[in-house]
Amino acid sequence: MSKIAFVTGGSRGLGKDMVLRIAEKGLDVVLTYKSNKEEAAKVVEAIEAKGQKAFAVQLDTSEIDSFDAVIAEIKTTLKEKRGKETIDYLVNNAGIGLGNSITETTEEQFDTLSNIHLKGVFFLTQKLIPILNPGGGIINVSSGLARFCMPGYAAYAMMKGGIEVFSRYLAKELGSKGIRANTIAPGAIETDFGGGAVRDNEQYNKAVASATALGRAGLPQDIGSVVAFLCTEEARWINAQRIEVSGGMNI
Numbered sequence: 017m018s019k020i021a022f023v024t025g026g027s028r029g030l031g032k033d034m035v036l037r038i039a040e041k042g043l044d045v046v047l048t049y050k051s052n053k054e055e056a057a058k059v060v061e062a063i064e065a066k067g068q069k070a071f072a073v074q075l076d077t078s079e080i081d082s083f084d085a086v087i088a089e090i091k092t093t094l095k096e097k098r099g100k101e102t103i104d105y106l107v108n109n110a111g112i113g114l115g116n117s118i119t120e121t122t123e124e125q126f127d128t129l130s131n132i133h134l135k136g137v138f139f140l141t142q143k144l145i146p147i148l149n150p151g152g153g154i155i156n157v158s159s160g161l162a163r164f165c166m167p168g169y170a171a172y173a174m175m176k177g178g179i180e181v182f183s184r185y186l187a188k189e190l191g192s193k194g195i196r197a198n199t200i201a202p203g204a205i206e207t208d209f210g211g212g213a214v215r216d217n218e219q220y221n222k223a224v225a226s227a228t229a230l231g232r233a234g235l236p237q238d239i240g241s242v243v244a245f246l247c248t249e250e251a252r253w254i255n256a257q258r259i260e261v262s263g264g265m266n267i
Contacts, residue, residue, distance in 0.1 A: 017098065017099075018042055018043055018044045018068060018069070019042075019043050019044070019104035019105070019149075019152075019247075020043060020044040020045065020046065020069075020094075020098070020102075020103050020104055020105070021035075021038050021043050021044075021045050021046070021103065021104065021105035021106070021107060021247050022045075022046045022047075022048075022090070022103045022105065022106050022107065022144065023035050023038070023045060023046070023047045023048070023107040023109055024047075024048045024075065024077055024107065024108055024109050024110035024140070025048060025049075025050070025077075025109045025110030025111065026045070026047025026048060026049070026056075026059065026072075026107075026109065027047060027048075027049035027050075027052055027055045027056035027059050027072065028049075028052070028055060028207075028208065029207040029208060029236060030109060030157070030202065030205060030207060030236050030239050030240065031047070031107075031109045031110065032059055032236070033236035033237050033239065033240030034107060034109060034239070034240040034243045034244065035047050035059060035063060035070070035240075036059070036062060036063065036066070036240065037237070037240035037241050037243065037244035038105075038107075038240075038243065038244045038247050039063040039066045039067075039068040039070070040066060040244065041244045041245075041247060041248055042068070043068065043104070043105070043247060044068050044069040044070065044098070045063055045068065045069075045070045045071075046070070046071050046072075046073065046090060046093075046094070046103065047059060047060070047070065047071075047072050047073075048072070048073055048074070048075035048077075048086075048110065049072055049073075049074060049075070050074070050075070050076050050077075050110070051074075053072070053074065056072035057072065059072070060072050069097065069098070071090075071093050071094075071097065073086060073089055073090055073093075074086075075110075077110045077131075077132050077136035077137070077140060078128065078131035078132045078136050080131070080135065080136060080139050080140075083139060083140055083143050084143065087143055087144065087147075091147065101147055102147045102148070102149045103144070103147055103148055103149065103152070104148070104149050104151075104152040104153075104247075105152055105153050105154070105155070105246075105247040106141065106144055106148060106152075106153075106154045106155070107154075107155045107157070107243055107247075108137045108140065108141065108154070108155070108156045108157060108179075109157045109243075110132065110136075111132055111133055111157065112128075112129075112132055113172075114128065114129055114171075114172060115168040115169050115172060116168060116171070117167060117168055117170075118170045118171075121170070121171050125171065126171050129171050129172055129175050130175060133172070133175035133176065133179065134175040134178050134179065134182075137156065137179060137182070138182060141154065141182075141186070145190070148193075148195060150193045150194045150195065151193075151194040151195070152194075152195050152196075153195060153196040153197065153198070153246060153247065153251070154183070154186055154190075154195065154196070154197040154198070155197075155198055155199070155200060155243055155246050155247070156179045156180075156182065156183045156186075156197070156198070156199045156200075157179070157199070157200055157201075157202070158176040158177075158179050158180050158199045158200065158201040158258065159172070159173065159176040159201055159202060160201050160202065160203040160204070160260055160262045160265055160266070161173040161176060162176040162177045162180055162201060163201065163260065163266075164265070164266040176201070179199060180199050180201075180258050183197045183198060183199040183256065183258070184197070184256045187255050187256035188256070191255070196246075196251075196252070196254065196255040196256075197255065197256065198246055198254060198255065198256065198257045198258075198259060199257070199258045199259065200239065200242055200243060200246070200258075200259050200260075200261055201258060201259065201260040201261065201262070202234060202238075202239050202260075202261050202262060203224075203228065203233075203234050203260070203261065203262025203263060203265035204224040204228075204233050204234060204262075204265065205233065205234040205235065205236060205238070205239065206221070206233050206234065206235055206236070207236055214233050214234075215233075221233050224265070227265055227266050228262065228263045228264055228265045228266075229263060229264025229265075229267055230263035230264055232263065234261070234262065234263055238261060238263070239261050242259065242261050246259075
């Protein structure tokens with residue numbers, strides 16, 4: 017039976033490419049979406065067209081109180097469709113772009129970022145560990161902004177820095193089960209993230225390209241293939257690492 021990956025925010029952007037690339041590696045996929053059920057269904061169809069099984073469930077990763085019910089739904093679906101309630105890989109990808117200077121960041125904005133990018137990731141992972149098979153892996157998504165600084169992203173980058181620390185602790189505490197934990201840190205990517213600025217603002221896109229050693233902004237497929245690789249046996253000895261996938265941005 018194929019191994020299975022659970023990917024949050026898998027209906028669009030980076031997450032969509034991740035699940036498609038993971039399916040190409042021969043894995044089945046459970047993906048989550050926040051609100052666009054129709055778009056998620058299209059991604060499920062695309063995965064199934066590649067010969068793999070896929071299921072989509074609604075999840076807002078900022079609503080921690082909903083996690084138990086969502087995980088119960090996932091376990092029931094897995095039991096019905098695959099005969100077992102476990103997963104092999106967890107990809108904590110769901111996120112939002114929200115930027116403001118330090119002096120203009122509100123407590124509400126800070127809490128929103130924390131709930132989605134830090135607190136939500138911590139407790140969703142905590143609740144999924146019991147159904148994560150030995151020998152599996154966790155991939156958390158950070159950002160190049162945890163290494164280099166751009167005004168307006170202090171709160172966001174703080175959360176991503178916390179995720180990088182969390183990944184190392186996961187690797188330490190889950191190593192006895194053979195479970196690996198790594199972080200990928202994308203640079204600026206052409207998606208609808210943050211209002212699509214990198215993709216749609218020509219001036220911003222050129223600025224990103226000029227700051228990147230490979231001379232362009234990133235594309236979703238630059239990221240998805242790396243995540244898919246980490247969801248394979250070939251990556252079995254990669255653990256507790258921060259892998260920046262930015263084309264050499266701000267080096």
